[in-house]
């Protein structure tokens with residue numbers, strides 16, 4: 001790798017076969033398209049090190065995460081871990097300078113690796129780089145093609161392997177994923193894809209993957225575990241089926257053993273709420289909806305109070321969730337229901353508030369990989385849209401994703417101000433409910449995993465096998 005020193009990096013780091021394939025590819029554009037926990041970030045950070053040590057010695061490169069916190073909590077520990085492994089294998093410290101302030105690490109051979117979050121992508125224009133490595137581009141708030149097109153011109157320092165390397169789980173056949181697929185079909189040698197599922201990583205216990213699978217929708221399993229790039233549907237809830245999800249149900253029969261969950265979408269001109277009876281087995285039955293043009297905030301508070309009372313009577317609801325956007329209303333909820341030991345939980349974190357994450361959580365309940373639907377709707381709910389506000393059933397059928405510039409569905413829903421209010425209320429109830437196993441038949445539900453805030457919340461257990 002440099003004069004007078006020969007090292008077998010593959011022997012030192014021991015990437016598994018698919019990781020090696022990606023690391024050794026000489027294509028200018030490389031995509032490690034892999035499932036959750038497949039070892040994407042581990043590979044991408046090693047790829048940066050290979051560039052700095054072997055291919056592009058002395059040249060500057062960039063490691064990009066979705067956010068600064070993604071870098072700090074996930075990518076930099078991997079990069080530092082790799083440098084540490086290298087030092088232990090060679091007995092030599094390869095780091096000349098490590099500066100958090102300058103966000104870069106310089107190696108003894110003159111290579112410089114800078115790191116940045118691409119959430120402020122415009123700041124990355126104008127850099128002179130030999131290579132770029134970007135993590136989870138398909139799960140960023142930025143459009144993946146915008147990231148690619150903005151950064152590509154920065155790769156202009158002459159070197160042996162100029163490259164744009166991406167590691168990400170696919171998020172539908174669109175954007176950068178679609179570009180790589182088209183180039184693959186054309187046989188373009190400048191584009192390389194290594195695809196592998198979560199099961200490929202021998203360092204992650206198979207049971208971790210299996211436990212995720214059980215509570216994921218089929219589409220989510222195929223995408224996030226098997227790493228299949230699915231053709232996106234324009235219907236947000238295309239797994240919704242009248243025959244499966246609209247049911248006859250005796251609410252009174254379960255009044256003693258159920259838990260009541262409410263979702264509220266505060267609004268000034270339009271507001272909505274859903275009432276959900278959660279059965280001990282973990283089945284969520286949406287039994288009623290409140291959709292209204294409130295005369296004032298005070299009027300809507302009274303409506304919500306009457307709505308809760310109608311279903312719970314003297315019993316306290318288990319959980320009420322709402323958007324945190326209107327703190328005064330949430331304070332009212334907490335004052336009204338908190339003393340009765342109802343959990344009042346506005347969605348706080350960025351991950352909880354992410355619409356795209358919330359939609360996936362609703363889809364998981366609608367169509368889990370294993371077993372029956374866990375989210376169903378009472379047959380008596382309205383089927384028609386009255387005026388300019390839809391009830392939950394017509395809203396589920398009419399909710400659509402926004403289209404991108406090529407006319408393909410994105411992963412953000414189109415807010416038509418008709419269907420979104422009641423579905424926001426439903427989403428908030430579902431997302432808040434993810435914290436409570438008692439609302440999921442005692443099983444720990446699938447927490448929101450991949451979010452644009454750059455954190456992955458599921459704990460990973462590493463198997464002691466090779």
Ligand SMILES: Nc1ncnc2c1ncn2[C@@H]1O[C@H](COP(=O)(O)OP(=O)(O)OP(=O)(O)O)[C@@H](O)[C@H]1O
Nearest residue numbers: 014015016035036037038039040041042043203456
């Ligand atoms: N070749 C390897 N040798 C040892 N450990 C590995 C290897 N590849 C991956 N791992 C380990 O597997 C785990 C998952 O890796 P990593 O975090 O890179 O996966 P990921 O696909 O980025 O996950 P996520 O989808 O959560 O972002 C980590 O603990 C990592 O250290």
Ligand SMILES: [Mg+2]
Nearest residue numbers: 040041042074
């Ligand atoms: Mg990762």
